[in-house]
Amino acid sequence: MASFNLSSSGSSAFTLMGIPGLEAVHKLISNPFCMFYIIGLLGNFTVLYIVGKEQTLHKPMYLLLCMLALTDISTSTSIVPKTLCIFWFNLKGITVGGCLSQMFFLHAASVMHSAVLVTMAFDRYIAICNPLRYATVLTNARIAKLGLMGLIRAVLIMLPMPLLLSRQPFCANRIIPHTHCEHIAVTKMSCGDITANRMYGLIIALIVIGFDLMLIALSYSLIIRAVLRISSKKAHQKALNTCTAHICVMLTYYTPRLFSSLTYWFGQGIASHVYIILADLYLLIPPILNPIIYGVKTKEFHDKVDIYICKM
Template sequence: MASFNLTSSDPSAFTLMGIPGLEAVHILISIPFCMFYIIGLLGNFTVLFVVGKEQTLHKPMYLLLCMPALTDISTSTSVVPKALCIFWFNLKGITVGCCLSQMFFLHAASVMHSAILVTMAFDRYVAICNPLRYATILTNARIAKLGLVGLVRAVLFILPVPLLLIRQPFCANRIIPHTHCDHMAVAKMSCGDITANRIYSLITTLVVIGFDLMLIALSYSLIIRAVLRISSKKAHQKALNTCTAHICVMLTYYTPGLFSNLTYWFGQGIAPHVHIILADLYLLIPPMLNPIIYGVKTKEFRDKVGIYTCKM
């Protein structure tokens, strides 16, 4: 594929390098990038389409499936198209406004996704611990309100990130060694003091992820306590099976995310291209796997997908 080698002529713009050290294999790397992205889009749009079309799926549980589908689409779409332009056409230039916008939407979608996982844990807690009151506690309107709260929280937490960067003086060398505008990768190009950026990034990660994981752990400790009180082993298995999809989605989201963050903060000896690949996989793997997990673990949704597939 021809390399156009086009970069922005604007001296105030940034240059995204892709994956430094692996430029020779950018085309090969683009193949799984593109494949994961397309599978993720097809899967998440299928979730939105089937739940939207089927009146029987207009329930809190399935509305909760639509929320991560939207955040997954937002997360991958904010990064992958630009990364593919770098890999395929060597289009590395990006304006400051586009860079900060990409950063904001990427991190806000990530914080929003974490809030949705907390809401899903609460949903499972009510379904198992208070099944008779489930329909009155978790209505569609209440789910929508919880989603709105998660969105507002994401905006409030992430909005200071680009605002802190706007105030920074950037050096003449505006090259970002990454496939996308990661907060700290951009901050490191500053000629000024980025201590505030580092502290805010670490505090946001610890507060958001730590607080959300604490609420999820609390929900599941109450679920496990309620399940252990049930005498029937069959009832044990049935109750826990309702949580398997949520547990799998949490593992696909938090595990690579925490691993990526830990290698960034404490893995100074790890090669830069490994950091970048881990960060990209964190943005690609969960959006691809989540719809598959829902389809395998949620029978009613799986049946509806099968019906639409047969019609097509």
Template sequence: MYLLLCMLALTDIGMSTSVMPKALCIFWFSLKRITVGGCLTQMFFLHAASVMHSAVLVTMAFDRYVAICNPLRYATIVTNAQIAKLGLVGLIRAVLFVLPLALLLSRLPFCANHIISHTYCEHITVANISCGDIAVNRMYGLIIGFVVIGLDLTLIALSYCLIIRAVLRISSKKAHQKALNTCTALICVMLTSYTPSLFSILTHRFGQGIAPQVHIILANLYFVIPPHAQPYHLWS
């Protein structure tokens, strides 16, 4: 569990580090310009860390499933090597999914409007200022969002359904309480992580009537609330 918490913290640091240096340059020195290469680099690391973050949450759900449903085999199933392998798979998945986003953006032409109406280089926001056809970018971004969030949430929901079934079979109220406390903390982490992300994906593509300020605030909250809330929920 400590290794998983460390991995979760690293993904949070990765997301924040992708955004904060440029944001501080804007606020402190009014350096508002960013090169195309810098923007694509920021976008790649930002989204890759976000996808990796989701993979870590799935691994944590698997860890809780084994701990509650197969406690006697926990030490043999959830080993350091196994966690490292799952982390590596999550990292490879993040790179393979996010790299095409940067490549698709790099082929687009950018005309007169080079102002990004956002605080960081988010994929669809950068695509929207292009004067070329962004249908492929929109479709691929939407597919990746639903594949990552949909698949990961399905796996997490499946693990918790199995956990709840196992908990209901336990007669001890103390065991019930301990298992439910563990699951409640992780569920809070899932809600703070996936809800802003899913809402942002949907509103960027289907919420044309929503004010741009709402998009920006929600996108910023996605990088502020989870890193602050997750340590509290997981350690409490």
């Protein structure tokens, strides 16, 4: 079987099939994809606009919300435009470099998203367990530094992934049964030994999801311990309200991600188009829900949104 290398055939390309088995309804499926994408963009750009305009919202929690909005925009934008080109215009070709770039930006945004959720958990821990020190511990400058550290971590963790794949010989049949260049799907296109690629992908998943979830669990265990020491039910309710938005955002991110991963590794009986749709929804739903969750659950931000709606 003929094989090619990225360095030896720069013009070679992959073919993204979209959702195999549902080609006849691609244009119909494109409608919810496009709608979800536009709603997500509107919601997250609204967050960025309102927080940027309102000086009273220039606080650590809202800066973290802006970081979350940026990662949501990056995640959906890295896949949806190409997916819609497949659905609408049957433009399925993508260069190897473009495919690896899409994979890098998609996974780097996902790792950054997880880092923001960890920082939010730390923010909630300080707000509830050490409220008197909140203003001195979590300054805007410190939040910006934590965000920069999260971005550097995402780049350093994900950069070896496309570099390892770029050294692989790809087979003549370069048809990827997916809407985007997911790491596992691209790895399967290689004719060489992909043990290192598979191991690296698994290690990254364990490090990012496992380590970040451990830090979040530690923060919430300390929060629960602090809340249980308080006898006032009103204080309990206030602490719960403080964490509700963050808990909901975590559930919308980690739950479908874990479900998608488990479906891939253990759901051999599940049809491929079901897995692909689940993988796409995992990337499309959180950008829609996150602005809504914070708009509903955070009173200060909710009031500002109401003011701007009334003005319009």
